[in-house]
Amino acid sequence: MVRTLVSLKLRLLRNGLRRSPERLVGYIIGSAFGLLVTAGITAGLLLLDDRTAAADAAAVLTAALTVCWAALPLFLFSGDESADPTRLTMLPLRPRPMVAGTLLGALIGPGPILGLLLLTGAAAGATGGPASIAAAVVGVPLTLVTLLTLSRAVAAANARLLSSRRGKDFAIFGGLLFAVLTQLGNLGMQSALRSPGTGVDLSPVRPYAAVLRWIPPVSSLDAVRTAADGDWPLALLQLALTGALLAALLRWWLRSLTTLMVSHDASTQVATVGTRSGRAWRLLPDNRTGAALQRHLRYAWREPRAKAAIFTSIGMTGVFCALSVVQGWSSVYVLVMGGLMLGLQSINLFGMDGSAFWMVAQTLATRQDARQELRGRAAAVLLYAVPVLLVLGPVLAAATGQWDALAPALGITLGALGAGVGLGVLLSVLLPYAMPVDASPMRSAAPGQSGVVLLNTFGAMLGVALLTLPLGGVLLWFVLADLPTWPLLPLGLAYGAGLAVLGLHLAARRLPSRVPEILAHAIER
Amino acid sequence: MQGPTPPPAVSIRDLWKRFGAQTAVAGLTLDLPAGSFIGLVGPNGAGKTTTLSMATGLLRPDHGTVLIHGADVWQDPAAVKARIGILPEGLRMFERLSGRELLQYNGRLRGLPGAEVDRRAEELLAVLDLAGSADKLVADYSTGMRKKIGLAAALLHNPDVLFLDEPFEGVDPVSAQTIRGVLSRYAAAGSTVVFSSHVMELVESLCDWVAVVNAGQVVAQGTLDAVRGDRSLHASFLDLVGVREADGAALGWLGGADR
Known part of the structure; x- marks a missing residue:
């Protein structure tokens, strides 16, 4: 029974990798990258000459690892089938061997190995004397097993929710949010820990570490430090604390599994939520443009992939701006990147529809239909892009104090946005590609289309950059000739609008005759 | 029926479609009479879905023409798309809408x-028993509910010809009865329904005209009685597509006392 579950995990891993060479390469590169980062952190911990500082860092690191591991199933649940106990409900299994098998299965894979490496490094930095080594030999595996159990227990307790549509939707968006938060945390750590001249200073971490080291599973790792200090009863207590947590988690997991195995699936009832209609929609034109715009905006909020794409571009712009401010090289002109990122949201408009594009195809016959459809979708992109940029501009100006450069920066940004929309709409008609069927937010295209996607994304980026270049030239001329730069605002606006209209016109001419071809490309396989 | 033969609702001539090495539709020619309830039957992979996709302008044929009430699907798409309604199988809808x-x-x-759309939408929702779930996302609908909302979308503009690909696949008996009721009413008013299925009993009870498709070609067409003769449609269908007898020797262990 236990052996079967372990071999199931191995087989799932192997077959998953066998599905396409790209996956295998991605897996290997990802694992190698993870190994590199882990090795770097471990080496850094080992190189710390101050044992107390190393122990502080180890405590914070283990705490961060715990949070990540607890959150992991929320994002990766649909990816790792072996973590989903509901798939086994039809088999005559008892919970106890199932827990043992799943736990052993969970030990397989790059994640636990990297975790083991990291924890070993963290413990090694704090060792001193044979007692502490004995504590590490018990503490490190205990911490790792507790982390794995925590992850699986969280997954089992939320299995119904996670396998429902809402759970999957949340996973995509939550993963993104988590990534952005990690970036911001990273940024904060960098600015807090970097004291000029002396290298890394870990003293700000100390008060947090002082609390964290008493909370299991951090406590079992900190037992190494306590043992090295010679206070071995305390070290034993710390180990016992984690042991107690492990026992409690196993109990919780077992109870969740038992409930899952005997209760009926109510995930569809969890998922149902009504929609409401707002009054603002009545302002839209009562034609195809209005309908396309409304649906696009609704999808921007309700469809996790579309939502993730939009919030990635906004989040990346935000992180980039914050980074530039923190590192002290910021300028209002960083805003142009926001224009570029948001303009690119109009790439692959129809591919995003997936096979649902047939509903559009069925009703799109004339050039008039095409114009209205494209106009509605472009307007939807502008409807969220422009306000974001209008807010971000003054924020950047306030952060940098370059209020006088705000007007030309906005002008160039709007020019880039218009160029992005025009080019994106045209590419949507000429080079559509299918989005992947599975809900992984990290993959932006179905297998075998990476070429088209690269062409789309980088072609569009390059195109927008080239199209925005003239505005940059004008700015340079204005500055060199000592002329006021504010006329760049109306100029950029007009230029961007012109490019958008041109793109829409060209795309609308080609769209009606390309409808079946676009549908064939948009259907995800 | 009065006078000579009325012009067909759908007229397909020498239709071809290849996907790589596989020929899905191989010179299919078919005339579907107007005002009939037409069943397109055939085994899996016979080319039913491909044919319907090409007839409705969703898939470009390699060769051949399709006329809907005299208008060419590929020359005059505006005229055709306004007159047909479709419920495809295997394609999604915009499921993040209610x-x-x-x-x-x-x-x-x-x-x-807009006002007319809203009025018709409410009526269709009520008749198809979806009024209670009208504000739920289609993503949370059951298979039967999806088929019903798809049917409502296909009927909204009151088309002359309705194409339905496997409208009863995976649908519970209650929803199926509702769909049958709506379709019968629609056909009784003189419109044409074309639906594909591999459930012979269903086709027999609903249709007055049948076309049997196998390996991308029409192997029989005509009124239900002409196609089935004095046998059941099931028996004549199996005859037409040439089915192999089951091998009795294999699976000897299945059932019985020896576990």
Whole structure:
């Protein structure tokens, strides 16, 4: 029974990798990258000459690892089938061997190995004397097993929710949010820990570490430090604390599994939520443009992939701006990147529809239909892009104090946005590609289309950059000739609008005759 | 029927479609009479879905023409798309809209005035027993509910010809009865329904005209009675597509006392 579950995990891993060479390469590169980062952190911990500082860092690191591991199933649940106990409900299994098998299965894979490496490094930095080594030999595996159990227990307790549509939707968006938060945390750590001249200073971490080291599973790792200090009863207590947590988690997991195995699936009832209609929609034109715009905006909020794409571009712009401010090289002109990122949201408009594009195809016959459809979708992109940029501009100006450069920066940004929309709409008609069927937010295209996607994304980026270049030239001329730069605002606006209209016109001419071809490309396989 | 033969609702001539090495539709020619309830039957992979996709303008044929009430699907798509309604199989809808929103969206894409769309949408939702779930996302609908909302979207603009690909696949008996009722009413008013299925009993009870498709070609067509003769449609269908007898020797262990 236990052996079967372990071999199931191995087989799932192997077959998953066998599905396409790209996956295998991605897996290997990802694992190698993870190994590199882990090795770097471990080496850094080992190189710390101050044992107390190393122990502080180890405590914070283990705490961060715990949070990540607890959150992991929320994002990766649909990816790792072996973590989903509901798939086994039809088999005559008892919970106890199932827990043992799943736990052993969970030990397989790059994640636990990297975790083991990291924890070993963290413990090694704090060792001193044979007692502490004995504590590490018990503490490190205990911490790792507790982390794995925590992850699986969280997954089992939320299995119904996670396998429902809402759970999957949340996973995509939550993963993104988590990534952005990690970036911001990273940024904060960098600015807090970097004291000029002396290298890394870990003293700000100390008060947090002082609390964290008493909370299991951090406590079992900190037992190494306590043992090295010679206070071995305390070290034993710390180990016992984690042991107690492990026992409690196993109990919780077992109870969740038992409930899952005997209760009926109510995930569809969890998922149902009504929609409401707002009054603002009545302002839209009562034609195809209005309908396309409304649906696009609704999808921007309700469809996790579309939502993730939009919030990635906004989040990346935000992180980039914050980074530039923190590192002290910021300028209002960083805003142009926001224009570029948001303009690119109009790439692959129809591919995003997936096979649902047939509903559009069925009703799109004339050039008039095409114009209205494209106009509605472009307007939807502008409807969220422009306000974001209008807010971000003054924020950047306030952060940098370059209020006088705000007007030309906005002008160039709007020019880039218009160029992005025009080019994106045209590419949507000429080079559509299918989005992947599975809900992984990290993959932006179905297998075998990476070429088209690269062409789309980088072609569009390059195109927008080239199209925005003239505005940059004008700015340079204005500055060199000592002329006021504010006329760049109306100029950029007009230029961007012109490019958008041109793109829409060209795309609308080609769209009606390309409808079946676009549908064939948009259907995800 | 009066006078000579009325012009066909759908006229397909020498239709071909290849996907790589595989030929899905191989010179299919078919005339479907107007005002009939037509069943397109055939085994899996016979080319039913491909044919319906090409007849409705969703898939470009390699060769051949399709006329809907005299208008060429590929030469005059505007005239054709306004006159047909479709319910495809295996394609999604915009599932992140609620049922009501989906109908409102679809009607406006069709260029119908907003107030009229809303009125028809409410009626269709009520008749198809979806009024209670009208504000739920289609993504949370059951298979039967999806088929019903798809049917509502296909009927919204009151088309002359309705194409349905496997409309009863995976549908529970209650929903199936509702769909049958709506379709019968629609056909009784003189419109044409073309639906594909591999459930012979269903075709027999609903259709007055049948076309049997196998390996991308029509192997029999005509009124239900002409195609089935004095046998059941099931028996004549198996004959037409040439089925192999089951091998009795294999699976000897299945059932019985020896576990």
